[in-house]
Amino acid sequence: MNFVLVLLIFFSACTKNLNHEKGLSLSLPADISTLDTANCFDTVCYPPLMLVYETLFEIEYLKRPYTLRPLLAENFPIISEDRLTYTFHLKKGIRYHKSNFLPEGREVKSQDFHNQIKRLAFLETRSQGFWLVDQKIKGINEWRNKVGTDLNLFFKEPISGISTPDDHTLIIKLNRPYPQLLWALSMAFTSPTPEEAIRGSNNDLRQTFFGTGPYRISEFNPSQGVTLLKNEHYHSSVYPNEGDQFAIDHGLLKDSGAKLPFVDTVRFTIMKEGQTEWLNFMAKKIDFINLVKDQFPLAVNKDGKLKEEIIKSHVKLQVSPTSSYWWLAFNMKDPIIGSNLNLRKAISHGINIDKYIELFTYNAAQKANSIYPPSVKGYTPEAKLPYSYNLELAKDFLKKAGYPEGRGLPVLVYDVRGTDTRKRQMGEFIQQELKKIGINVQVRLNTFPAFLEKSRNGELQFWQGGWVLDYPDSENILQLLTTNNLPPGPNSSQYSNPEFDKMFNQLREMEDNKQKFELMRKMEEIVNRDLPWSMQYYSNNYILHHEHIHNFRYSDIIYNSIKYLRIEKNVP
Numbered sequence: 001m002n003f004v005l006v007l008l009i010f011f012s013a014c015t016k017n018l019n020h021e022k023g024l025s026l027s028l029p030a031d032i033s034t035l036d037t038a039n040c041f042d043t044v045c046y047p048p049l050m051l052v053y054e055t056l057f058e059i060e061y062l063k064r065p066y067t068l069r070p071l072l073a074e075n076f077p078i079i080s081e082d083r084l085t086y087t088f089h090l091k092k093g094i095r096y097h098k099s100n101f102l103p104e105g106r107e108v109k110s111q112d113f114h115n116q117i118k119r120l121a122f123l124e125t126r127s128q129g130f131w132l133v134d135q136k137i138k139g140i141n142e143w144r145n146k147v148g149t150d151l152n153l154f155f156k157e158p159i160s161g162i163s164t165p166d167d168h169t170l171i172i173k174l175n176r177p178y179p180q181l182l183w184a185l186s187m188a189f190t191s192p193t194p195e196e197a198i199r200g201s202n203n204d205l206r207q208t209f210f211g212t213g214p215y216r217i218s219e220f221n222p223s224q225g226v227t228l229l230k231n232e233h234y235h236s237s238v239y240p241n242e243g244d245q246f247a248i249d250h251g252l253l254k255d256s257g258a259k260l261p262f263v264d265t266v267r268f269t270i271m272k273e274g275q276t277e278w279l280n281f282m283a284k285k286i287d288f289i290n291l292v293k294d295q296f297p298l299a300v301n302k303d304g305k306l307k308e309e310i311i312k313s314h315v316k317l318q319v320s321p322t323s324s325y326w327w328l329a330f331n332m333k334d335p336i337i338g339s340n341l342n343l344r345k346a347i348s349h350g351i352n353i354d355k356y357i358e359l360f361t362y363n364a365a366q367k368a369n370s371i372y373p374p375s376v377k378g379y380t381p382e383a384k385l386p387y388s389y390n391l392e393l394a395k396d397f398l399k400k401a402g403y404p405e406g407r408g409l410p411v412l413v414y415d416v417r418g419t420d421t422r423k424r425q426m427g428e429f430i431q432q433e434l435k436k437i438g439i440n441v442q443v444r445l446n447t448f449p450a451f452l453e454k455s456r457n458g459e460l461q462f463w464q465g466g467w468v469l470d471y472p473d474s475e476n477i478l479q480l481l482t483t484n485n486l487p488p489g490p491n492s493s494q495y496s497n498p499e500f501d502k503m504f505n506q507l508r509e510m511e512d513n514k515q516k517f518e519l520m521r522k523m524e525e526i527v528n529r530d531l532p533w534s535m536q537y538y539s540n541n542y543i544l545h546h547e548h549i550h551n552f553r554y555s556d557i558i559y560n561s562i563k564y565l566r567i568e569k570n571v572p
Helices: 003-015 046-052 110-121 140-147 151-156 195-201 245-249 274-282 293-299 341-349 353-361 391-400 421-435 448-456 474-481 498-507 514-530
Strands: 023-028 057-059 068-070 085-089 162-166 169-173 215-221 225-230 265-270 288-290 315-330 412-415 441-444 462-468 533-546
Touching (some): 023 046, 110 140, 110 169, 274 288, 341 391, 353 421
Parallel strands (some): 412 441
Antiparallel strands (some): 085 169, 288 533, 315 533
């Protein structure tokens, strides 16, 4: 019996109950690091999390450019003339899922949002989301310093800039204008958390579930997956009745006004290998798949069109611009690589990014020309990076770095974001490229949770950095390089530049205009000069889905899109 047949039989047995008349089956590429809303900050934990938990606002499913609509909020906030006070009114009657720590029918209260913002600032939580509120909400840093790790003080002491005059009114006072606040309030980091859950779990919410979303968790195993069941008490969220031209042209408004969600069950299964995922998809054991490099030649022709045999399998292709992009990241506090600009320049000139894109994205990605991706206002196609593939220049910079032909340079450690074959090959490509100029590299494999832990602890030397925009604003990118966001914050490169920080403090308060875009350009010049990042590419998503999935519109920034999907099993 051949290997492929064995795999097909095996995965048929493993997944035979996952896909039924009213259920969706999906895959995740790595172990789930956490389901705590204060610390889930990656593309593995986020898809299931955002179906369980909700926020004051959500991104419109059928509109581009992206915009927001109220979700747990009754409407958009009342904003004071000085842009420093926001008053939110909550929808009434929103109930949490049944939980060991909550009484039956527990309703969402405004204090629950106060609790969660406290959790972002609470040292014991070690939240990846503190950057959203750090220095922004009045009194939050003072509260953080006063409370420390004392859970009793956590409950006793309020944040001075947050008030809850009644159970359905939330008032937030800011230290300065924060135009991105509503985007922040659409992220899982700011979902409501009841006091009972914090006390009952001693603030360990990694496997404690109580959301208000369209689905509730019935089974969870970090290394196997998670099963979600329809929330029968879900509030009156409905399918949108407006969309852009794409939505109109593709008939995506037929369910306008219908109560959500449509699908009864959703199963996410961990599938770390691309071949495993592909076999499951073609066997109709999972419902859609975002193609990775090894899957492209199986699905599409070199012109990017779906192969005829795949079309005959009742599969559709959707190509979607992405909000994710990638770079080589350097630890700027590392005594070797961080202290030597010429070494970083040698590495940046020594890697053939065009070949990397060909090998690992099937030429589906767009080579980066800027630290900003095309989806951000202020990006310009005319931007150019100050480095490109040039072995002679790379060798020259290596000599200037004090290591002619690599002599005297210790072995560098390149950490990889997973343990699968593709991740290993990506690391080995970097290793082989740099060997050409005399740099020896050790490729270190990590589980994805272990990689994230190293990142939070500032323990990486150099690696592939990446980002999926939380919201389409340059502030969301530039904050990755600010001193305030050093680990355990998202500034894993540990870059710190007072000039850059000063400009960031100006930019973060600015609305989109000519002055903001000019400041973006100046900040990019600083980054290109100091080189904490060496840019690689912007991703494009090639997504296949079976024809029985309706209302499908892929986005890598809308994580609760499953609630809009309908299944019609009328295709053989």
